[in-house]
Amino acid sequence: MTxxxxxxxxxxxxxxxxxxxxxxxxxxxxxxxxxxxxxGVAALAGMRADRAGGYGLVTVVxxxxxxxxxxxxxxxxxxxxxxxxxSVAPVVHLVTLVVLLVGAAPLGEGVARWSISWYTAGFVxxxxxxxxxxxxxxxxxxWPGFFAGVAALDGPAGVKSATQLLLWTxxxxxxxxxxxxxxIARSLGRSTRVAWVAAWVFVVGNWTDQNYFAPQGVIFFLxxxxxxxxxxxxxxxxxxxxxxxxxxxSRWGRARAAVGSLRxxxxxxxxxxxxxxxxxxxxxxxxxxxxxxxxxSHQLTPVALCLDLASLxxxxxxxxxxxxxxxxxxxxxxxxxxxxxxxxxxxxxxxxVSQAGGAxxxxxxxxxxVGQQAHKVVVYTxxxxxxAIWVLAGLGLARGWRRGRADLTAACGFITPLVLPIVQPYxxxxxxxxxxxxxxxxxxxxAEALCxxxxxxxxxxxxxxxxWLHRRAHTGxxxxxxxxxxxxxxxxxxxxxxxxxxxxxxxxxxxxxxDNVPIGSVLCSVAPDVPGPTxxxxxxxxxxxxxxxxxxxxxxxxxxxxxxxxxxxxxxGEEAYGIVNDGFRPGxxxxxxxxxxxxxxxxxxxxxxxxxxxxxxxxx
Amino acid sequence: MSPGVCxxxxxxxxxxxxxxxxxxxxxxxxxxxxxREALVFGYGLAAPGWSLGRLLRIGDVALEVxxxxxxxxxxxxxxAFVVLEAHRFDPVGTYRLALCITALGAALALMFPGSxxxxxxxxxxxxxxxxxxxxxxxxxxxxxxxxxxxxxxxxVDR
Numbered sequence: 072m073t074x075x076x077x078x079x080x081x082x083x084x085x086x087x088x089x090x091x092x093x094x095x096x097x098x099x100x101x102x103x104x105x106x107x108x109x110x111g112v113a114a115l116a117g118m119r120a121d122r123a124g125g126y127g128l129v130t131v132v133x134x135x136x137x138x139x140x141x142x143x144x145x146x147x148x149x150x151x152x153x154x155x156x157x158s159v160a161p162v163v164h165l166v167t168l169v170v171l172l173v174g175a176a177p178l179g180e181g182v183a184r185w186s187i188s189w190y191t192a193g194f195v196x197x198x199x200x201x202x203x204x205x206x207x208x209x210x211x212x213x214w215p216g217f218f219a220g221v222a223a224l225d226g227p228a229g230v231k232s233a234t235q236l237l238l239w240t241x242x243x244x245x246x247x248x249x250x251x252x253x254x255i256a257r258s259l260g261r262s263t264r265v266a267w268v269a270a271w272v273f274v275v276g277n278w279t280d281q282n283y284f285a286p287q288g289v290i291f292f293l294x295x296x297x298x299x300x301x302x303x304x305x306x307x308x309x310x311x312x313x314x315x316x317x318x319x320x321s322r323w324g325r326a327r328a329a330v331g332s333l334r335x336x337x338x339x340x341x342x343x344x345x346x347x348x349x350x351x352x353x354x355x356x357x358x359x360x361x362x363x364x365x366x367x368s369h370q371l372t373p374v375a376l377c378l379d380l381a382s383l384x385x386x387x388x389x390x391x392x393x394x395x396x397x398x399x400x401x402x403x404x405x406x407x408x409x410x411x412x413x414x415x416x417x418x419x420x421x422x423x424v425s426q427a428g429g430a431x432x433x434x435x436x437x438x439x440x441v442g443q444q445a446h447k448v449v450v451y452t453x454x455x456x457x458x459a460i461w462v463l464a465g466l467g468l469a470r471g472w473r474r475g476r477a478d479l480t481a482a483c484g485f486i487t488p489l490v491l492p493i494v495q496p497y498x499x500x501x502x503x504x505x506x507x508x509x510x511x512x513x514x515x516x517x518a519e520a521l522c523x524x525x526x527x528x529x530x531x532x533x534x535x536x537x538x539w540l541h542r543r544a545h546t547g548x549x550x551x552x553x554x555x556x557x558x559x560x561x562x563x564x565x566x567x568x569x570x571x572x573x574x575x576x577x578x579x580x581x582x583x584x585x586d587n588v589p590i591g592s593v594l595c596s597v598a599p600d601v602p603g604p605t606x607x608x609x610x611x612x613x614x615x616x617x618x619x620x621x622x623x624x625x626x627x628x629x630x631x632x633x634x635x636x637x638x639x640x641x642x643x644g645e646e647a648y649g650i651v652n653d654g655f656r657p658g659x660x661x662x663x664x665x666x667x668x669x670x671x672x673x674x675x676x677x678x679x680x681x682x683x684x685x686x687x688x689x690x691x
Numbered sequence: 692m693s694p695g696v697c698x699x700x701x702x703x704x705x706x707x708x709x710x711x712x713x714x715x716x717x718x719x720x721x722x723x724x725x726x727r728e729a730l731v732f733g734y735g736l737a738a739p740g741w742s743l744g745r746l747l748r749i750g751d752v753a754l755e756v757x758x759x760x761x762x763x764x765x766x767x768x769x770x771a772f773v774v775l776e777a778h779r780f781d782p783v784g785t786y787r788l789a790l791c792i793t794a795l796g797a798a799l800a801l802m803f804p805g806s807x808x809x810x811x812x813x814x815x816x817x818x819x820x821x822x823x824x825x826x827x828x829x830x831x832x833x834x835x836x837x838x839x840x841x842x843x844x845x846x847v848d849r
Binding site for chain 2 (some may be wrong): 158166198200203215216217218220222223224225226227228229230235236251253254257273289292293295296297299300350353354357360362363367368437504611640
């Protein structure tokens with residue numbers, strides 16, 4: 072156990088007169104999170120996720136689930152107040168938080184969410200079954216590293232379909248992120264307690280939902296790992312020794328003091344480890360090979376990584392001057408040579424010639440504020456939550472500045488990724504990704520802003536300690552913010568659950584289609600929200616209609632496609648997608664189905680409570 | 692962990708070597724599917740990197756875990772990518788290559804067990820200084836192990 076037991080003052084160092092109390096003091100820092108974890112898992116497993124309304128899972132989380140999360144947050148702060156001497160108690164709290172917060176959907180729904188994750192599994196299955204990529208069919212095949220890596224383990228593990236891996240991937244990845252986050256916070260010169268708070272802030276602040284089964288979630292771990300190694304072995308910490316900004320008495324004295332103070336704040340304190348040449352070569356090798364693995368697996372992450380390394384290098388916060396250039400050249404070379412399928416279709420976007428920066432930003436924000444009123448509320452909540460994290464990070468910078476530190480390293484990691492959405496929209500998602508790439512550093516700054524002064528690593532020895540009431544008030548504010556952040560995080564992460572959820576009936580319908588139709592058949596979805604295709608990507612073309620849809624549009628779409636047989640799939644997820652994103656009236660899909668059947672050219676081939684497949688019998 | 696020695700020492704190295712041999716047999720042992728999946732994915736995403744990362748003698752647990760998982764992912768992804776680009780995609784062969792790398796890392800740790808004058812990557816903040824690209828020559832004497840940002844004692848805040 073980690074907690075320091077209270078000294079036995081009353082007994083003058085003799086064994087405590089009340090052993091159960093002393094024993095409880097040692098046990099609770101681990102017992103409480105374990106107990107809240109058990110209660111929370113039981114509560115969330117009984118959640119009726121299918122009844123989630125327009126605001127998502129926040130409306131169906133049981134009272135016991137909320138209670139468990141609130142107690143967990145308070146217990147976490149209480150453990151940190153006691154100055155844990157080992158990592159067990161904070162780690163147990165963080166693991167429980169991830170299981171309850173990220174695991175809420177797998178526990179409550181039982182089926183992996185995000186239809187796109189099922190499609191990603193289709194890429195892996197295709198590669199595993201044929202041993203090759205489908206060149207010139209989808210730009211994602213230009214980055215096959217992740218697909219090949221998973222397929223390489225699928226075989227020896229006896230995994231018949233990568234869809235088996237989807238459900239718990241977000242929890243596994245979120246747990247994996249914790250170690251590099253702690254390492255980065257420590258390399259930035261933060262105390263262990265501030266580092267734990269930073270990891271907590273990251274978990275509750277990461278509403279971006281990019282940890283599902285897809286290249287970006289896995290490669291984000293490599294992004295964190297490379298930064299952790301670079302900062303640990305080659306980093307400089309920002310000095311915290313600068314004098315006050317306006318210390319002098321005369322005008323000249325004040326000016327000299329200001330210049331001296333600014334220089335002091337911008338100074339670097341060496342924290343790069345004392346490493347042997349072999350260790351330094353090993354660290355550089357890790358940075359290079361991990362960046363290569365990122366480059367062959369994902370489009371955007373290595374670009375963000377190179378930007379971060381380059382800006383840290385330019386500002387003198389890491390000693391690797393030439394490496395960012397080398398890595399950037401490698402990424403550019405890969406995109407030029409191996410990813411021609413991608414840039415042939417997106418050249419104008421890559422070069423930024425089609426959109427000015429403002430237009431790109433507008434696309435990143437504006438395209439999400441559409442559809443149903445509840446959806447708009449969720450999107451606005453996300454924007455405000457993001458803004459709150461950035462403001463708190465700014466306060467953290469200001470607090471560091473007051474203490475004589477410029478915190479350039481953290482500011483650099485936090486701000487640099489924000490360049491991405493200015494130069495290109497990335498399908499309207501660049502701002503979300505930029506927020507994610509900056510979040511590890513923003514979390515450290517938020518923790519800096521929230522933690523009491525006594526928890527900070529650079530607390531000056533000569534400074535008068537804050538009064539008892541001040542300390543307690545600061546800790547209370549921290550605890551209150553952590554408690555409030557949980558429901559906000561659930562609204563932001565699971566606010567679109569009505570269409571991001573994948574229902575068992577939808578998976579069953581897709582499985583029926585694969586098992587019962589001849590190879591070469593076409594499946595048309597009336598909204599881009601069907602769990603698949605999950606296999607035979609080359610043989611069974613899927614087509615999706617995005618936007619206004621009626622019977623004539625569906626028929627025209629099917630007439631335009633060649634295929635052995637042709638089908639239309641209508642699911643509860645598509646219905647929700649149309650209502651939330653396109654503003655369609657409830658029941659639009661039932662009316663569409665009736666209209667299709669009324670033409671006499673469609674017949675029901677399969678139906679369950681959540682999905683219907685109609686077979687198209689061709690032109691009359 | 693003592694400076695210059697891989698975490699876990701020789702027993703961990705021997706266990707890594709033995710586990711690589713055992714894991715080579717797992718796909719053909721007829722284990723229950725859930726156990727087999729957990730073993731192969733758990734081992735494949737931790738062991739190769741741990742075996743190689745131990746050679747760095749990292750002093751910090753969080754960074755050691757980070758390096759272990761990152762190097763394992765990188766190993767699997769890069770091996771699979773290379774055989775895919777060579778048009779010889781073979782999952783079992785790739786898996787065995789990853790096991791060979793695990794064994795190689797363990798064998799290197801046995802061959803070069805390290806000595807007490809090697810340093811283990813402890814952070815040592817120097818004087819606040821500007822120009823900082825000084826090359827740090829390894830010294831024969833390990834530095835004092837006090838310089839964590841929290842002050843003396845691992846994990847204790849001032």
